[in-house]
Amino acid sequence: MPVAKRETELYRRDAKLNHNLLTPEEREKLIEPFLPDPPPRSSKSKSNGLVRNLPDGPEDSYSISLIRGFLKNQLHALVFAIVHTFFSVYIRLRQAYHGVKDRIFAILYYHHRTPELIQKDVKGLERLPEHVSVILKLEDGGRGGSGLEALVDEVAEISAWCACIGIPTLSIYERTGILKAYLPATHTAIQRKLSSYLGPQHPALSLRAPHMAPVDTSPTSENAPTKKLSVILLSVEDGRDSLVDLTKTLTDMTQRGKISSKDVNAELINAEISESVMAEPDLLVLFSPTVELSGYPPWQIRLTEIFHVQDNQGVGYQDVNDKTINSPSTEFMALLRPPIVRSATAALDRALFTKTFPISAVRVKNLRDISKIKTGLEQSREILKLERLLNVRPDPTSTTKGAKCLLLRPEVKSGDPSTWSPWLKEAVKDESVGIVDYDLKLDYDYWTYLDVMTSLLPEDALGEVPVGFAAVGHVAHLNLRDEYLPYKKIIAEVLMDKNPGIKTVINKIDDVGSQSEFRTFAYEVLAGPDDMQVEISESDCLFRFNYSKVYWNSRLQTEHKRLVDLFQKGEVVCDVMAGVGPFAVPAGKKGVFVWANDLNPESYECMKDAITRNKVSAYVQPFNRDGHDFIRFAADDLLSLPVRIRTLPPKRRSRGTPVQYLPPPETYLPPPETVTIPQTINHFVMNLPAIAIDFLGSFNGLYHTHESLFTPHTSVKLPMVHVHCFSTKSEDNVKETKEICERISEKLGWTIKPGDEEVTVYEVRDVAPKKRMFCASFRLPAEVAFRERRVLGNV
Numbered sequence: 001m002p003v004a005k006r007e008t009e010l011y012r013r014d015a016k017l018n019h020n021l022l023t024p025e026e027r028e029k030l031i032e033p034f035l036p037d038p039p040p041r042s043s044k045s046k047s048n049g050l051v052r053n054l055p056d057g058p059e060d061s062y063s064i065s066l067i068r069g070f071l072k073n074q075l076h077a078l079v080f081a082i083v084h085t086f087f088s089v090y091i092r093l094r095q096a097y098h099g100v101k102d103r104i105f106a107i108l109y110y111h112h113r114t115p116e117l118i119q120k121d122v123k124g125l126e127r128l129p130e131h132v133s134v135i136l137k138l139e140d141g142g143r144g145g146s147g148l149e150a151l152v153d154e155v156a157e158i159s160a161w162c163a164c165i166g167i168p169t170l171s172i173y174e175r176t177g178i179l180k181a182y183l184p185a186t187h188t189a190i191q192r193k194l195s196s197y198l199g200p201q202h203p204a205l206s207l208r209a210p211h212m213a214p215v216d217t218s219p220t221s222e223n224a225p226t227k228k229l230s231v232i233l234l235s236v237e238d239g240r241d242s243l244v245d246l247t248k249t250l251t252d253m254t255q256r257g258k259i260s261s262k263d264v265n266a267e268l269i270n271a272e273i274s275e276s277v278m279a280e281p282d283l284l285v286l287f288s289p290t291v292e293l294s295g296y297p298p299w300q301i302r303l304t305e306i307f308h309v310q311d312n313q314g315v316g317y318q319d320v321n322d323k324t325i326n327s328p329s330t331e332f333m334a335l336l337r338p339p340i341v342r343s344a345t346a347a348l349d350r351a352l353f354t355k356t357f358p359i360s361a362v363r364v365k366n367l368r369d370i371s372k373i374k375t376g377l378e379q380s381r382e383i384l385k386l387e388r389l390l391n392v393r394p395d396p397t398s399t400t401k402g403a404k405c406l407l408l409r410p411e412v413k414s415g416d417p418s419t420w421s422p423w424l425k426e427a428v429k430d431e432s433v434g435i436v437d438y439d440l441k442l443d444y445d446y447w448t449y450l451d452v453m454t455s456l457l458p459e460d461a462l463g464e465v466p467v468g469f470a471a472v473g474h475v476a477h478l479n480l481r482d483e484y485l486p487y488k489k490i491i492a493e494v495l496m497d498k499n500p501g502i503k504t505v506i507n508k509i510d511d512v513g514s515q516s517e518f519r520t521f522a523y524e525v526l527a528g529p530d531d532m533q534v535e536i537s538e539s540d541c542l543f544r545f546n547y548s549k550v551y552w553n554s555r556l557q558t559e560h561k562r563l564v565d566l567f568q569k570g571e572v573v574c575d576v577m578a579g580v581g582p583f584a585v586p587a588g589k590k591g592v593f594v595w596a597n598d599l600n601p602e603s604y605e606c607m608k609d610a611i612t613r614n615k616v617s618a619y620v621q622p623f624n625r626d627g628h629d630f631i632r633f634a635a636d637d638l639l640s641l642p643v644r645i646r647t648l649p650p651k652r653r654s655r656g657t658p659v660q661y662l663p664p665p666e667t668y669l670p671p672p673e674t675v676t677i678p679q680t681i682n683h684f685v686m687n688l689p690a691i692a693i694d695f696l697g698s699f700n701g702l703y704h705t706h707e708s709l710f711t712p713h714t715s716v717k718l719p720m721v722h723v724h725c726f727s728t729k730s731e732d733n734v735k736e737t738k739e740i741c742e743r744i745s746e747k748l749g750w751t752i753k754p755g756d757e758e759v760t761v762y763e764v765r766d767v768a769p770k771k772r773m774f775c776a777s778f779r780l781p782a783e784v785a786f787r788e789r790r791v792l793g794n795v
Contacts (some may be wrong), residue, residue: 006759016287019223021217021300021702025422029358031503039123048146060077068352070396072585080263082246088696090520094191101678101732107530109190111414112605115164115197115198117167118161118164118615119164119165121165122165123266123301127155127164128165128167129167129281129282129283130167130168130169130171130282130575131167131168131169131171131279131280131281131282131283132162132167132169132170132171132281132282132283132285133170133171133172133173133281133283133284133285134170134171134172134173134284134285134286135173135174135284135285135286135287135293135294135296136151136154136155136172136173136174136287137174137175137294138151138174138175138176138178139151141249141288142739147766148178148182148467148468149555149766150674151174151178151179152179152182152186152189153189154226154465155172155179155186155189155190156186156189156190156193157193157625158170158172158194159190159193159194159205159229159231160190160194160196160198161614162198162229163197163198163202163203163229164193164197164198166227167229168227168228168229168230169230169232169279169281170229170230170231170232171231171232171233171234171281172231172232172233172234172535173234173235173294173297174233174234174235174527175234175236175294175295176236177209177233177234177235177236177237177238178450178467179209179233180209180212180233180235180613181211181462181463181464181465182464183207183208183209183215183233184215184464185203186207186233186768187207187215188215189766190205190207190231191217191731192731192766192772194229194734194735195329195731195733195734196588196732196733196734196763197730197733198513199732199734200572200732203228203229204216204227204228204229205217205219205228205229205231206230206231206781207231207233208230208231208232208233209234210232210234211231217615218415221595223655226472228300234297236294236295237486238297238761239733242368248398250264260691272680273371273746284296287691296365301521307531310772335453336357336386336442337354337355337429338355338442338447338451338452338454338455339352339353339355339455340455341353341456342455342456342457342458342459343456344453344456344457344458344461344487344490344491345486345487345490348456348490348493348494348762349443350443350444353444353447353452353455353745354442354443355441355442355443356439356441356442357410357439357440357441357442357443358437358438358440359384359407359408359409359410359437359438359439359440360408360412360414360435360436360437360438360441361393361395361405361406361407361408361435361436361437361494362377362405362406362408362424362433362434362435363395363397363398363403363405363433363434363435363439364395364403364405364406364433364468365405365431365432365433365434365438366432366645367402367404369405370392370404370406373406373427373432373433374392374406376423376424377406377408377424378422379423380421380422380423380424381409381421382408382409382412382420382421382424383405383406383407383408383409384408384409384410388446389407391406391407392404392405392406392407393405393407393438395436395516396436396439397436399495399619399734400606405436405438407438407440408435408438412424412435414435414436414437420435428613434639440746442479444497447751449467449494449495449497449498450465450467450500451467452494453465453491453494456487456490457487459488461483461484461487464481465477465738466480467482468492469495469501469505470552470553470554470555471499471501471535471554472536472552473534473535473536473547473548474501474502474503474504474531475494475502475504475505475506475531475534475547476492476495476499476502476504476505476506476548477502477506477508477523477631478492478495478505478507478508478526479507479508480507483609484580488507488526489526489527491526492505492526492527492569493526494752495527496527496528502528503528503529504527504528504529504530504531505525505526505527505528506523506524506525506526507524507526508521508522509521509522509523509524509525510522511522517599518550518551518599518600518603519551519600519688519690520548520549520550520551523548526736532547532548532549533545533546533547534546534547534700536552536554538554538557538560538582538583538586539557539560539561539564539582539586539589540586540589541581541586541589541610541614542613542614543580543581543582543584543606543610544606544609544610545580545586545602545606546606547594549600549602550579550580550600550602550603550606551579551580551600551603552579552580555765556582556687556764556765557582557658559764559765559775560582560583560586562762563585563683563685563722563775564582564583564587564590564592565649566683566720567587567590567592567683568592568682569590569591569592570591570592570593570675570676570678571592571593571678571682571683572592572594572595572677572678572680572681572682572683573587573592573593573595573630573681573682573683573684573685574595574597574630574634574635574681574683574684574685574693574719575594575595575596575597575685575687576597576627576630576631576684576686576688576692577597577685577686577687577688577692578594578596578597578598578603578607578622578685579598579600579603579607579687580598580603580606580607580610581607581610581611581620581622582594583596583685583687584596584607584611584620585610585611585614585616585620587619587620588611588614588618588620589614589616589617589619590617591675592619593620593621593677593678594621595623595630595634595637595638595681596620596621596622596623597622597623597624597625597627597630597634598623598624599624599625599626599627601624604622604623604624607622608622618646618648618649618675627686627688627695628695628698629698630790631695631698631699631702632683632698634681634701635680635681635703637680638677638678638679638680639680640675641679641750644676644679645674645676645677646674646675646676646677647672647673647674648672648673648675649672650673677714679709680706680710680716680719681719682707682719682720683719683720683722684699684719684720684721684722684780685722686721686722686723686724688724689723689724689726689773689774690726692723692725693723693725693743693744694747694748695723695747696723696744696747696748697747697748697749697790698783699721699748699780699784699785700748700749700781700787700788700789700790701784701785701786701787701788701790702784702785703718703785704785704786704787704788704789706786707782707786708753710782710785714752717764718779718780718781718782718785719778719779719780720758720777720778720779720780721778721779721780722776722777723744723775723776723777724764724773724774725740725743725773725774725775725776725783726767726772726773726774727740727773734754735765736753736755736761736774737761737774740774740776741759741776742752744776744778748781748782748784749784750781750784752778754779756780758777758779759776759778759779760776760777760778761774761775761776761777762774762775762777764778
């Protein structure tokens with residue numbers, strides 16, 4: 001037997017005998033051949049005159065491994081930090097590059113309502129879609145009126161874009177279908193927008209909604225090309241409801257023998273849906289960071305492309321699926337309507353709007369399980385989901401205090417287990433839940449304003465239910481048409497019920513400015529107290545005023561922002577008709593110097609309050625003068641300023657920082673900031689659209705004898721003038737722009753023409769069916785500014 005084998009057996013026998021056979025020395029000798037060679041002794045090193053051996057024990061080796069591990073971790077962290085920094089810088093640079101590029105392209109390639117430029121944008125496409133569908137959203141539920149107005153304007157803009165590039169069919173999806181109640185008004189807005197883009201040569205327009213009579217117009221010119229733009233308005237009820245109706249119709253026709261089951265195929269269904277609602281679009285466009293279809297009709301399954309304009313931050317397919325699958329049945333939604341009352345001239349009886357719907361509910365036996373059970377019902381698609389409705393309710397069948405139940409979809413019947421999902425059957429079998437009948441009672445508080453008014457108003461008054469109003473603080477300002485005046489009290493009462501922030505509802509009974517030169521108006525209080533002292537927040541600025549004594553229009557918020565965005569920090573703006581300061585105060589917050597004036601003493605006092613309240617007194621100077629005189633006064637006052645350098649007060653510390661934790665003021669307060677006021681005005685704003693153009697004569701000789709302050713002697717340009725005005729009754733924006741320029745030229749004594757450099761006429765908003773508001777912007781001509789001044793009475 002080999003020695004190694006004999007020694008191994010000897011060692012194993014010793015181990016079995018609990019190591020009593022061999023001595024420790026003998027055991028060590030047996031296993032020594034199998035041990036690794038010891039590490040070689042390292043040479044000795046000298047350091048600082050001392051001889052020191054490198055670590056050679058197990059503790060020293062462990063210390064070295066710890067150091068190596070630490071250094072390795074630090075190296076990994078350093079590499080990660082370098083890579084992270086590199087990609088962070090890359091991402092930031094890429095975002096900045098795209099932001100600058102998009103801004104430049106937006107300026108260079110903005111179409112300026114020129115069809116040729118729009119056509120140039122799409123010239124590189126291989127083919128144009130024949131049918132484009134767009135998903136739009138009604139902002140703020142249309143409660144303030146401005147949301148509905150903005151929605152109509154968006155529809156008109158998209159329609160004009162399609163007409164310019166030759167897309168024949170456009171479908172607009174808005175979930176609530178509010179536009180269907182305003183077909184004539186929407187048609188007028190689109191027609192007007194087409195005229196502004198294409199002039200009298202615009203195509204014929206057809207506006208329709210499923211199951212409603214279309215509103216059609218022919219081309220405005222006999223020589224116009226025979227092109228046609230078809231616009232279709234859709235809502236959520238045009239999707240699943242239409243499919244169900246078609247299914248019922250085909251089933252009924254099959255049972256009666258009018259058609260064979262073999263005739264029901266994809267081509268037939270597609271043809272019927274295309275005829276009753278619309279054909280499938282080639283392109284679906286939505287304006288959202290994610291793909292949220294919001295109940296968009298589900299049969300368009302052959303879309304070639306879905307396009308959304310913002311960066312994709314996660315596609316919400318699951319949300320779309322939930323909205324589609326979890327929506328209640330069509331039959332139930334058809335029943336989910338308030339009772340028909342038709343008593344708009346009588347006192348409002350809220351009790352008449354209570355309605356009961358028999359459904360089923362899951363009774364939860366242990367409240368600790370309610371979250372788990374609700375999750376299970378959501379996953380099995382059996383829980384009832386309705387807007388503004390809580391699906392967790394007190395259990396009506398239990399005597400236990402605090403018992404709860406979960407409402408089920410109407411298809412789930414308490415007495416029919418075949419309608420239960422496997423999950424629900426298992427839960428009932430385990431006796432963790434029970435299914436009971438439940439009477440869902442919906443009262444006046446559940447129904448929306450539109451629901452209630454549709455129920456109250458006579459059928460012949462349902463064409464354009466008043467839904468828009470101007471919200472000014474706690475005041476809702478209506479402008480009711482004559483046909484709705486008999487119902488004005490009940491309209492106001494319901495409006496106040498459905499808008500908790502509204503405390504007073506008024507109706508304008510005369511045109512703005514008809515009784516006062518200060519643009520105030522006569523009104524009647526329809527609901528609530530006659531309290532017109534309001535507080536408004538706009539552009540992060542706070543305004544307080546009496547709405548009956550000053551002019552304020554909440555629908556001009558976009559115009560206020562548009563002009564303020566044009567002003568640059570350090571410039572000087574002269575606001576000739578400033579009101580309470582909706583242009584002046586936000587501009588002051590931006591670091592713009594403003595000479596702000598208003599003839600109304602009440603507006604002047606409120607503007608002073610807004611300047612103080614918003615801490616812009618270093619930038620905004622209020623005045624109470626006549627506008628004609630103020631134009632020249634502001635220019636002269638600025639030229640003669642004795643001190644042009646102003647020291648701004650230091651910014652106050654944050655209220656969240658305790659005083660004891662702040663260093664001494666001299667160590668943390670920045671040095672006082674100083675600003676220099678220019679000698680000349682950069683912008684004039686004249687927001688008095690009824691008569692602002694009449695004030696333009698005051699610009700004659702504005703800078704007479706001061707030619708050396710402007711180009712070509714310096715880099716300073718003459719001021720831009722932004723004058724607001726109302727249009728005539730024409731719907732042709734080309735003609736309208738020309739007439740506005742002619743009116744301006746007459747008052748200036750110098751010709752201003754459309755197409756001239758720095759001459760623009762911007763459509764601000766629709767004021768009435770035959771009245772629009774514009775803002776004309778132009779550079780004050782040198783021939784006007786430097787001529788000899790004339791007496792103001794003769795301008």
